[in-house]
Amino acid sequence: xxxLALKNVSKHFGDFTAVSDFNxxxxxxxxxxxxxxxxxxxxxxxxxxxxxxxxxSGSISIDGxxxxxxxxxxxxxxxxxxxxxxxPNMTVAQNIGFGLRIRKxxxxxxxxxxxxxLSIIHLENKADSYPYQLSGGQMQRVALARALAIxxxxxxxxxxxxxxxxxxxxxxxxxxxxxxxxxxxxAIYVTHDQEEALSLSDxxxxxxxxxxxxxxxxxxxxxFPTTVFVANFVGTLNNASAEVVDxxxxxxxxxxxxxxxxxxxxDRKKGDKVRVAIRPERFNFVSQEKKANIVDCKIENxxxxxxxxxxxxxxxxxxxxMDTFNNPFLELPKIGDKDxxxxxxxxxxxxxx
Amino acid sequence: MNIFSRIRRIPFWSWIWxxxxxxxxxxxxxxxxxxxxxxERGVIGFKAYAKAFEDPEFIxxxxxxxxxxxxxxxxxxxxxVPTAYWIRLRLPEARRIVEFITLLPxxxxxxxLVFGLIRIYSSPINIPFTxxxxxxPLTTFEVGTDILIVxxxxxxxxxxxxxxxxxxxxxxDVRTLTEAAQSxxxxxxxxxxxxxxxxxxxxxxxxxxxxxxxxVGEVTLASFLGVPAFGPYLFLLGxxxxxxxxxxxxxxxxxxxxxxxxxxxxxxGQEQIAGAH
Amino acid sequence: xxxTALNSKVSLxxxxxxxxxxxxxxxxxxxxxxxxxxxxxxxxxxTDNEGQFTFANLLQLFQEKSILDxxxxxxxxxxxxxxxxxxxxxxxxxxxxxxxLPKPLRSALITFSGVxxxxxxxxxAFAFIATLGRTGFVTALVExxxxxxxxxxxxxxxxxxxxxxxxxxxxxxxxMVLIMAPxxxxxKREWREAAEILGASTVxxxxxxxxxxxxxxxxxxxxxxxxxxxxxxxxxxxxxGGRLGIITIQIGAQIRGDVLHxxxxxxxxxxxxxxxxxxSLVGYSWLQRKSERWLR
Numbered sequence: 001x002x003x004l005a006l007k008n009v010s011k012h013f014g015d016f017t018a019v020s021d022f023n024x025x026x027x028x029x030x031x032x033x034x035x036x037x038x039x040x041x042x043x044x045x046x047x048x049x050x051x052x053x054x055x056x057s058g059s060i061s062i063d064g065x066x067x068x069x070x071x072x073x074x075x076x077x078x079x080x081x082x083x084x085x086x087x088p089n090m091t092v093a094q095n096i097g098f099g100l101r102i103r104k105x106x107x108x109x110x111x112x113x114x115x116x117x118l119s120i121i122h123l124e125n126k127a128d129s130y131p132y133q134l135s136g137g138q139m140q141r142v143a144l145a146r147a148l149a150i151x152x153x154x155x156x157x158x159x160x161x162x163x164x165x166x167x168x169x170x171x172x173x174x175x176x177x178x179x180x181x182x183x184x185x186x187a188i189y190v191t192h193d194q195e196e197a198l199s200l201s202d203x204x205x206x207x208x209x210x211x212x213x214x215x216x217x218x219x220x221x222x223x224f225p226t227t228v229f230v231a232n233f234v235g236t237l238n239n240a241s242a243e244v245v246d247x248x249x250x251x252x253x254x255x256x257x258x259x260x261x262x263x264x265x266x267d268r269k270k271g272d273k274v275r276v277a278i279r280p281e282r283f284n285f286v287s288q289e290k291k292a293n294i295v296d297c298k299i300e301n302x303x304x305x306x307x308x309x310x311x312x313x314x315x316x317x318x319x320x321x322m323d324t325f326n327n328p329f330l331e332l333p334k335i336g337d338k339d340x341x342x343x344x345x346x347x348x349x350x351x352x353x
Numbered sequence: 354m355n356i357f358s359r360i361r362r363i364p365f366w367s368w369i370w371x372x373x374x375x376x377x378x379x380x381x382x383x384x385x386x387x388x389x390x391x392x393e394r395g396v397i398g399f400k401a402y403a404k405a406f407e408d409p410e411f412i413x414x415x416x417x418x419x420x421x422x423x424x425x426x427x428x429x430x431x432x433x434v435p436t437a438y439w440i441r442l443r444l445p446e447a448r449r450i451v452e453f454i455t456l457l458p459x460x461x462x463x464x465x466l467v468f469g470l471i472r473i474y475s476s477p478i479n480i481p482f483t484x485x486x487x488x489x490p491l492t493t494f495e496v497g498t499d500i501l502i503v504x505x506x507x508x509x510x511x512x513x514x515x516x517x518x519x520x521x522x523x524x525x526d527v528r529t530l531t532e533a534a535q536s537x538x539x540x541x542x543x544x545x546x547x548x549x550x551x552x553x554x555x556x557x558x559x560x561x562x563x564x565x566x567x568x569v570g571e572v573t574l575a576s577f578l579g580v581p582a583f584g585p586y587l588f589l590l591g592x593x594x595x596x597x598x599x600x601x602x603x604x605x606x607x608x609x610x611x612x613x614x615x616x617x618x619x620x621x622g623q624e625q626i627a628g629a630h
Numbered sequence: 631x632x633x634t635a636l637n638s639k640v641s642l643x644x645x646x647x648x649x650x651x652x653x654x655x656x657x658x659x660x661x662x663x664x665x666x667x668x669x670x671x672x673x674x675x676x677t678d679n680e681g682q683f684t685f686a687n688l689l690q691l692f693q694e695k696s697i698l699d700x701x702x703x704x705x706x707x708x709x710x711x712x713x714x715x716x717x718x719x720x721x722x723x724x725x726x727x728x729x730x731l732p733k734p735l736r737s738a739l740i741t742f743s744g745v746x747x748x749x750x751x752x753x754x755a756f757a758f759i760a761t762l763g764r765t766g767f768v769t770a771l772v773e774x775x776x777x778x779x780x781x782x783x784x785x786x787x788x789x790x791x792x793x794x795x796x797x798x799x800x801x802x803x804x805x806m807v808l809i810m811a812p813x814x815x816x817x818k819r820e821w822r823e824a825a826e827i828l829g830a831s832t833v834x835x836x837x838x839x840x841x842x843x844x845x846x847x848x849x850x851x852x853x854x855x856x857x858x859x860x861x862x863x864x865x866x867x868x869x870x871g872g873r874l875g876i877i878t879i880q881i882g883a884q885i886r887g888d889v890l891h892x893x894x895x896x897x898x899x900x901x902x903x904x905x906x907x908x909x910s911l912v913g914y915s916w917l918q919r920k921s922e923r924w925l926r
Contacts, residue, residue: 050827072826079827085820088924089842098838099828132923143824150828367729370721371739374803378742381757381800384767388760432659439652447653454660460907461668462861464878465900468885469667472674504663511664566748572864577885587752588868599760602753606745613744 002064003028003186004049004154009058011044011210018044019210022058026154029184031177033197036207037233042190045207046156049188051075062153078147082159084139086131092142093118093127099150117145120179137168144176148183155180155187161196173200194234198222206230228351231277238280240318241353244272252276252350255316260292261348275351280310282347283322285333286340293348299337313341382606389599401596402604410586411601418575418583421499422568425506426561429514432507434557437518438549441527455515458508463573466508470501471577498578505574510564517563521556522549558619566612570605668904674897687898694890697880697899704860704877705906707791711798712855718799719806720848727814740811743804750801755868758797762788789870797869798862802855809854813847816925843924850917857910860903877903 004026011019019041026032034042047053049060051072059068067075086095093114100110118124121141131139140160147155157176161169177200180187191197197204198218206213206221206229214221214230225231228239245251247265251258254276261276268274286294300319301312309330311322322341324330333339392401405411440447458466474491491497527549534544550557572584587605591598678684691697726736761768762780766788769780780786787793817840825835863878872879881903883889884896 050823052823052826072823073829073831075827076829077827079824081820081824083818083820085818085824087821087824087839087843089839098825098830102829102834146824146828364725364730366721367725367731370718370725370729371731371735374718374722374725374739374807377800377803378746380768381754381761384761385757387767432656436653436656439649444649444653447650451653451656454656454664456911457660457664457668459857459911460904461664462863462878462903462907464861464863464881464885465671465904466664466667468881468896468900469671470663471885473667473670504659507659508664570751570753572751572868573882577882584752584864587756591752591756591868598752598756602756602760605753606749606757609749610745613741613748617741617744 001028002026003030003062004188005061005064006045006049007059007061009045009048009055009060011041011048011053012056017210019048019055022212024205024212024215026186026188028186029181031180031187031189031200031202033189033191033201033204034207035191035194035197035204035233036213037192039209040207041210042192042205042207043158044210046158046188046190049154050077050079050156076150076152077154077156078150078152079156080140080143080147080158080160082162084131084136084143084163086139086143086146088131091128091130092123092134095131095142096146096149098146103150113149117149120148120182121145121175135168136164137172140164140172141175144179148179148185153186155185157187157189159190159192161191162193169196176200198234206233208233225277225349226351228275228277231349231351236280236321236323237277238320239275239277239351240315240320242274242276242350244268244270244274246270250345252348254318257295257316258293259295259343259348260345261350262345263348263350265350273353275353277349277351278320278343278347280321280323281308282343283313283320283341284324284343286342292342292345294340294342297339297341299333299335299339301335302332313339315341382603385599385603385606389596389603392596401600405590405597405600405604408597411583414581414583414586417581418569418571421503421506421580421582422565424503425510425568426564428503429507429510429564430557430561433511433514433518434550434553435545437515437522438527438545441519441522442531451515455511458511463505463509463571466505467574467577470505474501492578498580502574502578502580502582505578506564506568506571509571509574510560510567513563513567514560517556517560518553521553524556525552527552555619559616562612562616562619566609569608671897671900671904674894675901677894677897679892679894684894687892687894688901690892690895691898691902694895696875697877697895700875700877700880701902703791703875707795707798707876708856708859710791710795711802711859712852714795715799715802715855716806716848716852719803719851720810722803723807723810723814727811728817736811739807743807746804747801747808750862751864752868754797754800754865758788758793758800758869762786762793762796789873791874794866794869794874794876797865798859802859805855805858806851809851810844810847813844813921813925817843844921846917846921847925850914850921853910853914853917857907857914860910861907 002025004024006022006024009019009022010017022041022045024032034045036042044053048055051067051070051074055068059066061067062075062077087098090098096117097110097114100113105113114127115124118127121144123138123141123145126134126138126142131142134142140163144160160176161172164172173196189197189200198221201218203215203217204221205215208229214226216224221230221234225234225237231237231239240254242252242254242259244265245253245258247268247270250261250263250265252261252265252274253259259276295315297313297315297320299311300314303310303312304326307326308323309326309332311324311333313320313322389401390397390399392398392404436451440451461469471492474497475493477486477490478488479485480487489497491501530548530552531544534548539548570584570587571582572588575582576585576588587598587601590601675687676683676685678686722739725731726739758766760766763769764781773779778784788797821839821843822835825839830838861878863882866874866876866879867882870879872883877899881896881900884899888896890896890899
């Protein structure tokens with residue numbers, strides 16, 4: 001059942017189009033990420049849901065009630081900011097209780113709710129601390145508790161982890177997700193970090209230049225990107241220009257080297273220019289078992305990345321990366337060697353040039 | 354940018370405050386200019402200005418005050434730059450005490466300072482614990498009072514000059530600059546003259562201009578020490594003339610304006626706060 | 631890298647005390663022209679006419695009506711211009727920062743404030759005489775417009791408490807603008823948005839977040855304005871010619887000729903002023919630190 005709905009939402013600033021024709025239905029309890037580079041319109045869309053920006057056209061509704069023109073203070077949504085935005089003059093407990101006191105709830109109820117929120121974020125002993133006495137991670141947990149204390153319909157998170165250290169980012173990421181699932185709250189999460197989006201979300205909206213490029217589960221977005229942009233933005237990707245050789249059998253050619261693809265090429269003609277994308281981890285060196293695509297390559301470079309060894313290979317005149325898991329018994333080729341690699345038909349993605 | 358700010362009218366109260374402020378600023382200036390232009394009955398003209406600027410006494414006191422300002426600036430720089438530099442480089446433990454001293458002039462206003470200076474230096478300076486006079490009282494001869502007043506002005510300008518120089522040194526990170534110059538084989542002289550000073554030029558200039566603004570019209574120290582400076586001259590002129598003082602007051606305002614404008618130019622708009630009222 | 635470390639080690643002064651030679655000229659100067667004069671006044675305030683130690687001067691300070699009146703008048707004028715200039719300066723700073731006025735007005739106001747806060751002493755006094763004196767521009771304007779003579783029909787007098795306060799305001803409120811504008815800039819947009827989305831109205835935001843956050847800064851600045859007015863001498867002297875007995879003018883008279891017929895009492899009067907100035911500076915820096923912690 002649709003909880004939050006955005007219909008044909010657009011936003012213009014003068015001549016500049018920040019968001020155009022944005023459509024999204026979010027189910028109750030769903031965690032949706034807006035993913036994209038800076039300036040793609042993801043934050044503007046979030047701020048329209050919050051009420052800080054008014055859409056130039058289109059409508060936003062929660063549970064069917066139109067909130068497009070409502071003031072932020074009347075929407076009952078929670079928001080977590082990148083810069084925490086804790087009130088510096090209030091203690092942790094006062095910050096968390098702020099929204100409830102504004103709502104004129106009974107002091108006893110406020111105290112109880114604050115206590116409950118403090119236990120959810122595991123900061124019971126910091127109730128009387130001031131924000132400047134907390135670490136960045138602690139501040140953001142308080143900000144999360146403050147946003148959740150008012151029992152919002154929707155929780156909005158605007159790059160909440162970008163100001164934090166890498167380690168805290170990962171632990172807080174897990175915490176945000178578990179709190180969100182425990183409370184069953186609908187959440188919209190804006191980020192430019194694909195790893196964050198992939199690990200947290202039920203669904204991801206990849207945005208570019210104010211438009212939605214692809215909407216799907218992390219699994220779909222990663223494995224079956226529908227555009228070159230999505231394929232490039234999410235994960236590492238090899239891509240090379242190619243030519244359709246046999247549309248019926250799904251054969252394409254990269255500099256004369258033929259690949260079979262599982263993608264349906266019936267709409268394309270022989271000789272069409274296309275773009276081929278293959279994830280590095282889908283390549284393997286050829287072993288006994290026969291695979292669909294066996295191609296010659298030359299080893300160009302080898303880089304250790306810890307758990308992964310990344311090998312740069314030349315297929316025809318195009319460079320590709322190939323990832324293989326590291327282990328102590330790994331037999332690596334030498335730079336300059338000629339070898340053969342293979343990948344499944346499903347791994348060969350064919351996108352528009 | 355919610356619905357309220359989108360349909361918000363003109364910020365009514367902001368305009369009211371701004372207009373009131375502007376009136377408070379401008380009315381006294383307008384009144385002064387208006388008055389200064391009416392020296393000749395029925396004619397609007399610059400006669401008061403001409404008369405004021407022609408007065409040899411004006412020229413003498415104004416030049417004297419400028420010389421005092423220049424001397425004060427030079428002494429301040431010689432005194433403060435090496436000190437601030439040394440503290441940044443080798444003696445961070447002296448920072449607190451030096452900063453405390455540079456704040457003292459806020460606690461000891463000009464009138465108290467001159468009181469103390471006069472009481473100390475109006476007696477002869479003896480070799481400690483003897484009656485042998487080393488120097489006549491500074492207040493009794495011209496060079497002596499000049500020394501006293503410059504010293505007093507250095508004190509009054511201390512908070513501004515020190516803060517300006519110290520901020521300048523912090524922003525260019527003199528420590529790293531010095532180490533870089535040392536590793537390239539530069540001598541101390543070269544480091545200070547060719548590396549440090551050029552890099553804190555803007556800070557020095559703004560400190561110097563602020564000192565100038567404080568010194569050039571200063572009255573309290575000048576009148577109690579009895580030096581022929583511009584401040585006391587203007588005050589005396591006001592006792593028996595009407596139009597010339599108004600003209601010189603407006604000219605002083607323009608001069609302050611120019612000085613502040615220059616400071617803004619050099620520091621890129623960082624606000625400076627001074628004042629010897 | 632090693633080379634640098636080696637070099638600086640070589641040029642490091644051998645022992646600790648030698649490092650202090652580098653700052654000795656500064657300390658010598660400070661002792662001669664700042665510390666010694668202050669100490670002289672301090673010792674003097676505990677010395678009687680025969681050169682003996684005494685508390686009498688300090689005690690007399692609280693008994694001499696003319697001195698108490700002078701302190702009280704100075705405190706009243708300083709407090710009035712600190713509070714008045716503080717509030718007006720704050721409103722002005724508000725109007726050009728978060729108040730929604732066009733950007734150019736902001737730089738105009740800041741520049742003007744920089745000039746006005748440094749415009750004091752004799753020229754300022756003359757400017758106000760030309761404005762609000764008996765034949766001043768505004769005095770004449772009021773008479774022409776409202777047929778009220780400020781001097782004959784009202785209690786107003788430029789050479790009195792309110793006149794001097796109005797004059798002091800000319801450098802007081804610009805100083806407030808200069809301090810408050812950056813502080814108001816320190817209010818994060820996110821605080822307002824966070825308050826708004828938690829349900830707060832604009833008034834609630836100001837009362838519960840913005841003003842409490844700014845309060846240390848506002849109070850600290852007002853204390854600074856207080857000290858600024860309290861130590862002022864030239865403007866008052868040029869305006870009233872010594873007729874209005876504020877404390878700095880009393881001290882000035884004491885310097886010119888021992889009007890109290892007791893030098894020790896004069897020193898005590900000066901020390902009392904230093905103590906009040908010191909208290910305001912301590913209060914200011916305490917509040918400023920608190921404010922910096924919040925507005926970081």
